[in-house]
Amino acid sequence: MGELFKWDYSQYPGYKKYPHLFKPIQLGKLTIPNRIKYAATEDNLNDKDGFITDADVAYIRERAKGVVGGICCMQGVYMDEKRQGQGYVGQAACWDDKYIPGLKRLADAIHEERAVASCQLMHCGRVGAVEVAYCHGPSPVPQRLRIFRPVQVMTKDDIKRCVDQHVVAAERLCKAGFDIVEISGIVGYLVSNFISSYTNKRTDEYGGDIRGRMRMVVELIQAVKKAIGDRPLGIRLCSDELLDDVRGNTPEESMISYQMAEEAGVDYMSVTLGWQESIYPVISRDIPQGNWLFLAERAKKHIKIPVQMAYRLFDPAIPNKAIGDGILDFWEMCRPMIADPHMPKKALEGREDEIRPCVACNVCLARLFRDAPMTCYINPVCAHDHDPKFHIAPAEMKKKVIIIGAGAAGLECAWVAAERGHEVHVYDKLTEVGGTLLEARKAPYGDEELYYQINFAKAKSDKAGVQFHLGIEVTPELIDEEMPDTVVLAVGPKYIKGTAPGFDKPHVVGVLDVLAGKAKVGENIVVWGNKKPGVGVALYIAKQKKKVTVVGKNKDFAIDINPSFRWRYNAYLRQNGVTVYNDCDIAEITDNSVTAVTYDGYFIPIKADTVVCTERVPNQDLKNAVKELGVEVFEIGDMVIPRNLSSAVHDGYKVGLRI
Amino acid sequence: MPVDAEKEISRLWRALHSAQDSTIKTFYQWRNAAVGLFPNANPSEIALKGWEAMAHDLGKSYFPRLSFSKGEEAFLRQVAGLYVNTWQGYGAVVKVEKGSNPMEAFIKWERCPWPSFAKDFAAPLKEDVAGCDLVLQITLEMINTFMGTNFKIETQKAIPRGEGVCLRRLYKP
Structure with missing residues (x-):
């Protein structure tokens, strides 16, 4: 042959x-x-x-x-x-x-x-x-x-x-x-x-x-x-x-x-x-x-x-x-x-x-x-290769686009929009790109690979001529001065504390601060939230030989992780001695304990000298102010509904095609 | 908000017992409903059909937990342990006792809620023994087929027969 x-x-x-x-x-x-x-x-x-x-x-x-x-x-x-x-x-x-x-x-x-x-x-x-x-x-x-x-x-x-x-x-x-x-x-x-x-x-x-x-x-x-x-x-x-x-x-x-x-x-x-x-x-x-x-x-x-x-x-x-x-x-x-x-x-x-x-x-x-067509967590075009709507084509009208947030969603949107011919400016209050992934990549068992998506999108953005403005907090006034045609809000989620007594105590800290090493944790830690941020930080702390208990409102643990990977996290939590209470919330935080309450009203006392908050809500802070400016506005990523890296990338790509 | 641990445990304890009772009651409620629906059928055959369905589902639930990694003796003890866990879930007091050789174990039910409910629902007690035996035989056969083993189980004593305990011998012939 x-x-x-x-x-x-x-x-x-x-x-x-x-x-x-x-x-x-x-x-x-x-x-x-x-x-x-x-x-x-x-x-x-x-x-x-x-x-x-x-x-x-x-x-x-x-x-x-x-x-x-x-x-x-x-x-x-x-x-x-x-x-x-x-x-x-x-x-x-x-x-x-x-x-x-x-x-x-x-x-x-x-x-x-x-x-x-x-x-x-x-x-x-x-x-x-x-x-x-x-x-x-x-x-x-x-x-x-x-x-x-x-x-x-x-x-x-x-x-x-x-x-x-x-x-x-x-x-x-x-x-x-x-x-x-x-x-x-x-x-x-x-x-x-x-x-x-x-x-x-x-x-x-x-x-x-x-x-x-x-x-x-x-x-x-x-x-x-x-x-x-x-x-x-x-x-x-x-x-x-x-x-x-x-x-x-x-x-x-x-x-x-x-x-x-x-x-x-x-x-x-x-x-x-x-x-x-x-x-x-x-x-x-x-x-x-x-x-x-x-x-x-x-x-x-x-x-x-x-x-x-x-x-x-x-x-x-x-x-x-x-x-x-x-x-x-x-x-x-x-x-x-x-x-x-x-x-x-x-x-x-x-x-x-x-x-x-x-x-x-x-x-x-x-x-x-599960009898569904192929899809990719990270590649929005996968299995849509035949569909022109998913391919990058030159924009009919060139626009000046401001993207607020240099996380996964913002960067994805940036390079796609720039390749289509738009003038794209990315702003972020941080001095480096990556958004939440800067901290999330520190979770153990391979999560550092999640950040590779940021490297990819940054490289594509640089080659496509995206202009970065890092270390700048965007205000409505700044947007007004720049006079963009389009603003894309990719500011990420807002991390919240609960409303139960004790959430205002000094030993209640945020997940990003813990992963960034800015907040110290004690020996007995309660992680509030049983989705991926809670799982990641629980394992991060448990690997330091500390006792970790996860208290989360979702009925099922790690509901935002696909089942073909979730079983791995279950195993690692067991191996690291992490206790998980699903379908539970925190009823009270004292200086040395947390009282968890089950969905049906049972109380569980947990020894705790630190509480790590991982719950997120949509971040609408800039939305109304920007809308009042009368420019085209898109919202993408976790600011809409806190989800995961895949949603951020898919949102970013699709809006990048639409601008 | 100090938690009254005794109160919480007693509430959970009651809830657990209630759930255990409901599981067994539901079986007999369905048994009696089916007997009423098919008056010409043998009630025990209907009950055993129900036990058979339970057994097949139970056997499937065991598969992901089975492991031969530690050899045949450990596997036999694991199988005995699975039966213990299952009946503990129903509220029985049950344990594994060593046999005369490593390939033999005795599973001893010192107390079991099933015969009491059989009485409450006017089901014959011999049907209860037959039902348990059927579940154990079917699930063990499923385990044998899955793992390529040849374990047997036999009933030596039964609470419904007035023998004080249920005693079953799990062994490799």
């Missing part, structure tokens, strides 16, 4: 900085010009019958641009008409020839960006059957989570039929124009169900020891390999299932599965880890970047084919070094290219400061699991 498209990276700054990322590699008979791959990711953008939509084509095209000649892999397809293999409501289908034209649109879009088109066969096994009553699996082991369907045990005929469906689907994908075929065997999908000792209890030839449990996979690889001719065949397999608590595979068994897959004929191995049913964190922000590279290194010691890996490799320097060190061959990405589809392209072009950083919040995945 040789090389599909000629790429010469030598003139780009990224080539010198990341030489290992931009050198070619051989996958089977195909030469890939670089080591970059957008890994298959469901997006729920296709229609309910599995046909490819314009939204999905546009979404993939942007990622294909981003890989600058590397591999762009479409989402995994389901291959059975009965839809037992379907794991996502918007998953692409490939059980009939009628799907080929749509799939060809994806392959063509990737090729038009001169990238290598890869596709994936994905039977979702015990986490599948989203639209039908029973899913398929090797054994009737129930799932740990209630959301999944009961498992119907596959007969030998079912297994044969399943292999045949993979083969026919692979042939269709080849007809559609894809250059690489990949089999998905990750996170609890069918292939991994057969391999795992947790879910495969069969006593026939498809069960037993790891070699027996691999039998179905080996047959599958051999059959698909035969069907796709010269095209490379890859597979994604767990190097560590993280299922030791339910008697899953040992790492040694996983390495045997790798060797058997290689012997069966795969041309590359994509190293993955963890299942949806694992109780350990794998990809959330609390996991350090590069944490899992040892698994790629272990794989390299057991197999000879190229090894690919994603999993918290957000900074190009990490995979570049890993490839240089010989412990990895290919840099895969999902979430970093959801947040910024052109991420590797920007690294190549020396525009790294313009990379919109993934904050590893997992809201993208959380949405998919």
Whole structure:
């Protein structure tokens, strides 16, 4: 097959900085010009019958641009008409020839960006059957989570039929124009169900020891390999299932599965880890970047084919070094290219400061699991790639715009408006940009990565010509003097104290002061508020070995954190000995105690020498005064309703487009 | 505002008992409603169908908490502990006692509210024993299927039979 498209990276700054990322590699008979791959990711953008939509084509095209000649892999397809293999409501289908034209649109879009088109066969096994009553699996082991369907045990005929469906689907994908075929065997999908000792209890030839449990996979690889001719065949397999608590595979068994897959004929191995049913964190922000590279290194010691890996490799320097060190061959990405589809392209072009950083919040995945279309916490355009309304276009009339507040919302609005041609001035009473994130980034377990969004927006603002006026408190008089056409209020929320007796005492302090180190706390601290600011400061203080109790009015803890990340915070609060009283408020504060009152009137005495207030309300201080000036006014971010970083960025972007 | 701790605890105590009573009462209220609706059906079969539904839901609720990380002996004790927690939630006085070997544990109910409510609602006491047995058998089978174990549970004594305690042996054969 040789090389599909000629790429010469030598003139780009990224080539010198990341030489290992931009050198070619051989996958089977195909030469890939670089080591970059957008890994298959469901997006729920296709229609309910599995046909490819314009939204999905546009979404993939942007990622294909981003890989600058590397591999762009479409989402995994389901291959059975009965839809037992379907794991996502918007998953692409490939059980009939009628799907080929749509799939060809994806392959063509990737090729038009001169990238290598890869596709994936994905039977979702015990986490599948989203639209039908029973899913398929090797054994009737129930799932740990209630959301999944009961498992119907596959007969030998079912297994044969399943292999045949993979083969026919692979042939269709080849007809559609894809250059690489990949089999998905990750996170609890069918292939991994057969391999795992947790879910495969069969006593026939498809069960037993790891070699027996691999039998179905080996047959599958051999059959698909035969069907796709010269095209490379890859597979994604767990190097560590993280299922030791339910008697899953040992790492040694996983390495045997790798060797058997290689012997069966795969041309590359994509190293993955963890299942949806694992109780350990794998990809959330609390996991350090590069944490899992040892698994790629272990794989390299057991197999000879190229090894690919994603999993918290957000900074190009990490995979570049890993490839240089010989412990990895290919840099895969999902979430970093959801947040910024052109991420590797920007690294190549020396525009790294313009990379919109993934904050590893997992809201993208959380949405998919809840049958919602892909979205990104930090990238407002994600999954709207096809919609011109979401793209930055020159303004019809140039305006002078004053943005008050250099936090996440204000900065996002600033660069978008400036790129559209407006004259943009950003004011902030602080002497540096970042707003609330200046303090919020100090919360533990990875929250410093939240501030990367500020770095990104500041760099974009500087390049777009935004003028900053820091250390200036904006008054109506100042606005009147500047005579702007438009004022954008992005002043952030107002932090409040409660009305119960004792909130005026000197040991009642604000969350920002605590995180900034301006307020001292004692040994027994009550945090008032059980949303993200309360969680962050509670953990920040608890890490100092102090006793922390959270008292919050919301019925559920951390309601503003998505469920796919909230469980991590629950675990950290337990580990750090933090007590949480939800659905409660503070009834009284004395010099050495707090009385909490439950929603139904029970009183709880809590020893406390410090109370930290984290509750926020909309900040309307400037609003009426500015409106009286008769200029166009927009309000964005937490000043409207205190929410989170995502809302601030999305508000800022959308208003930046509207001005 | 000094908090009267004794008062708060007694209020919570009453609320807890009320909630426990409501849970069990609701079961028997539904049982009697279903028996009235299907006069030709065997009332005990109806009750057991209800117990079966409870068991399946209970078994599912156990899955996220199960862990084999510390080996089979610890897992057996964990399963016994889950049953203890469940019945404590209903208001029973129940504990785990060691068996004669590491793969055996006894779960001992010294007091249980279920038979009292069975009497109040005129349900036969033998139905209460059968219901508990069914819940334990179904949930244990679910646990065995999930974790690949082969534990058994057998009833040796039962309060409704006038034996003073309920005693169940959880073991690996």
